[in-house]
Amino acid sequence: MAVMSDTAFQPSSRPLEGMTCLMIGMVFFVVQDALMKTLLATYPVWMLIGARATISVMILVPLILYLGRPHRLWTPLWPLHLIRATLFAVGFCLFYTAFPFMGLAEVTTIFFSAPLMTALLAAVFLRETIGLQRGLALVIGFIGVLIAMRPGGATFQWVAVLPLICAFTYALSQIVARKIGDRESTLTVGLYTLAPSGPIVALLGWSVNQVFDFGPEFAHLRFEFPIPDGSGILWLAAIAGAGMMGYILNSRAYQVAPASLMAPFDYSYLPMAAVLGYLLWGEVPPVNTVVGMALIVASGVFIGYREIQTARRAKAVHIAPTAPFVVDSPDV
Template sequence: MSSLATERTNIPSRALEGILCVEAGMVFFVIQDVLMKSLLNTHPVWNLIFVRSVVTLVLLMPVMLWLGPPHRIFTPLWPLHFARAVLLAAGFSLFYAAFPFMGLAEVTTIFFSAPLMTALLAAVFLRETIGWHRIAALIIGFIGVVIAMNPVGDSFTWVAILPLLCALTYAISQIIARKIGEGESSLTAGLQTISFMGLLILPLGWLTNQVITIGPEFQHLRMTWPTALARDWLDLMLLGFVGMLGWILLSRAYQVANASLVAPFDYTYLPIAAGVAYFMWSEIPPSNTLVGMALIILSGLYVGFREIRAARRHDEPTVMAEAAFVPGGPMLPNIPDDENLL
């Protein structure tokens, strides 16, 4: 085991600070998605992701330059970050494309199948051991996904497949993140991924509009630059700011507290999002979404619990399958190296 890993296992856990950071981060991520859902009424998804990337870069780069090593602006691992950016740009375009047609709780519940997919992909491609306990948990979790989507119900629409595809791209990006491992700090990974996403998203939007005929119901996917841009500049700046702040808080939580303690609090995003959506838009999740949400959360927590036990048996730093699985979060599933992140 490397000396860096040894040092990390000896970092004292500040439980309360870690929990508070996770909870604050979840609130900021919900605010980010509420802003995104509201702005999609007047702005194409491509422009919103682009502006969010630009704002995050403007705010994050000075912080990294001030902190210095190990947070680096340029990295030889950029091809892996580029691959993650391609996946995340495509995936979250699909994720946000579903917002006008589905409730926030419904979209995010389906997205939270990503931890389950990551555990499955890690077993197939990284040859990580997966016993029958975790197999049973994954089956239950995917049953929850099917229940939440309700493909045989009258209310089912093919749009529900979009957040599921986003979950798949996110899971694949996390497999790449595991390949990167400790070779990068979370700030460097975030900067690289966000930078490439900003460069990719507008060409992706243009290409989509050339290949697919965009109907009036998908106005938010048309490649236009609306005149409302100047009017909504404050909301656009806020979109980038709250997303970056939520991500930094989540990184901080995994830095100061044990992953086994803080990881379950990631799932509080779902009830927070459901509550905010109810008060803002009077959205009431259907019963199948609530049942699916419960099964996905229980399955994800159990998979994470089994990974913690496996990591401790081998005296290795814990890598959580469900760590940092929040919409729009580009961080690596590891602990940042710098103790002065905030």
């Protein structure tokens, strides 16, 4: 099968493009999550994610058909896309479930153990080197996660585990994105990430509601679909647009650059989320969240710095002996 023959593929690396895509993508994700947190008071999480998927498909399918190659509606890499879409859908259902119970900065600080997990998983599955110093940075970062969560503390909430699980599924999905590499166009990756999330969350929501009878405190988990009015439709469209752009840019970043290099730039989300949480809901992160956030960010930034330094040295060693005879390639 074509997928099996692709396992030896070595993706090109374009760090600047990846960093730019990821930073802009984080802006869209902050907007999307602020809208999600607001609308969860009116609509269940299944409906919000389903609406995002539906509207995204309505935009992406005609756009792909109009633009043609290299974009495509059918791809032999669909098993990898389906795995990634499932990881995203299930993980972010858990992530949004925690929103009504925790501040935006608190939820996202725990979630941002994901870049640390990405760097670790990249070493295991993609053979991207970590080294001693980056290994110590990972340990410090995970200590920051524990401080932010405060397991066993008086203020610990069990829902804090949900964004941690989402972080793990997110990290796995980014490893899959790196496996896909730039064999797919960005629009195709976006379509295959978002389109399956609708039926996946519908099945998940229906199944969970067969097992649990959710009371008023968990009204956002009921399998209900209120009919939105005109303004509601506009807000749902805004969520879909922001989410679609975020996913597309995020996917592109991990397609064209090493996962361990891109992961630290995910942290640009945190200060934006903290500011929005304060401006919109008056949320002030507790001290343990701020301390944990500082350790997590410091760890991630150091890992990114070490990755850049290692890449530069490796490139210098590779190019120096043959520099007079080599024509530069944009993919190097």
